[in-house]
Amino acid sequence: MKRSLFMSLVVAALACVLAVPLYAAPKVPADAYTFKAPEGMKMTKSLVKFPHTKHAAVKCADCHHKKDAKGNEYGKCDAKGCHDNLTAKQGKDSYYAAFHGNNVKSCIGCHKAKKAEKPNVPTACDKCHPKA
Ligand code: HEC
Ligand code: HEC
Numbered sequence: 001m002k003r004s005l006f007m008s009l010v011v012a013a014l015a016c017v018l019a020v021p022l023y024a025a026p027k028v029p030a031d032a033y034t035f036k037a038p039e040g041m042k043m044t045k046s047l048v049k050f051p052h053t054k055h056a057a058v059k060c061a062d063c064h065h066k067k068d069a070k071g072n073e074y075g076k077c078d079a080k081g082c083h084d085n086l087t088a089k090q091g092k093d094s095y096y097a098a099f100h101g102n103n104v105k106s107c108i109g110c111h112k113a114k115k116a117e118k119p120n121v122p123t124a125c126d127k128c129h130p131k132a
């Protein structure tokens with residue numbers, strides 16, 4: 001085989017290997033993942049931990065149900081155009097309602113619905129917001 005052809009095959013093979021991560025599924029955060037305070041929001045409760053592995057039975061897209069304004073499919077809940085209303089307690093854009101709303105998409109809403117089947121799901125305030 002000609003040396004130049006060999007080299008271009010090596011380069012092509014390398015390009016394939018390097019391109020793979022672009023198409024692979026995103027890395028799911030470790031179970032120690034803790035929410036960060038949205039910019040400019042004064043927090044009154046302790047920050048919440050969210051363990052992805054405990055939610056493996058739920059489809060990614062059920063929670064990550066909308067791309068953010070930058071086109072990121074797995075952005076933060078408070079991303080612009082998502083649950084970015086930091087003061088309202090209700091409504092689609094309400095940050096608070098995303099987690100406590102009375103519907104199966106919110107943390108509490110789904111946990112209440114699953115309580116009979118999975119008694120370990122946290123529904124009390126200090127189970128998610130532990131007191132220091
Ligand atoms: C299933 C988990 C869960 C439960 C139970 C829960 N919350 Fe939350 N709460 C969250 C998440 C997630 C956030 C947003 C991220 C964060 O604050 O760490 C949040 C944010 C908040 C905020 C806005 C941020 C702040 O610190 O001021 C308040 C207020 C709040 N929760 C109050 C409550 C109260 C009161 C209860 C009990 C009625 C409660 N939560 C129960 C998950 C929960
Ligand atoms: C039960 C709901 C739920 C499911 C199911 C879920 N996630 Fe998440 N994911 C979250 C929440 C809540 C956050 C934290 C968002 C925040 O900090 O505002 C998060 C954060 C992330 C982040 C980090 C985002 C960042 O900017 O740091 C990635 C990446 C991610 N999830 C990928 C996935 C993938 C891939 C799947 C499916 C295998 C998945 N998630 C399933 C709720 C979920």
Ligand code: HEC
Nearest residue numbers: 048049050054058104105106107110111114118120121122
């Ligand atoms: C669509 C349903 C659904 C949503 C939405 C959901 N959860 Fe869960 N969650 C579950 C189920 C089901 C389990 C129990 C998994 C098991 O034990 O097999 C669970 C378990 C947990 C646990 C582990 C409890 C333990 O110690 O075993 C935590 C913590 C938790 N969820 C936090 C959250 C937070 C915070 C949110 C919102 C950001 C959230 N969940 C949203 C269904 C949901």
